[in-house]
Amino acid sequence: MATQLKPEFVQRPPRWDVHGDIVIVDDIGRELQAQLWNISNGGFAAECEEKLKIGAIIAVELPILGQVRAEVRWVLGWRFGAMVLPA
DSSP states (O other), X not given: OOOOOOOSSOOOOOOEEEEEEEEEEOTTSOEXXXXXXXXXXXEEEEEESSOOXXXXXXXXXXXXXXXXXXXXEEEETTEEEEXXXXX
């Protein structure tokens, strides 16, 4: 009887490619220009003119989701991913 192997990856929720300009308000009140890369039910990925820090709380208006607050969860250079926080 063959043993069943567990997948080596975690399946992520679906993402939708949504490219467009957005304005991010960071946790010290600066308005930063950014390029939105994708969006999901729980968050989004974008590239910002300034490097953001993991854990930063930001505000942004997103397509589909509207005005949200989000926590930066990962950073790779100027690219970052953020999780939308409950209202």
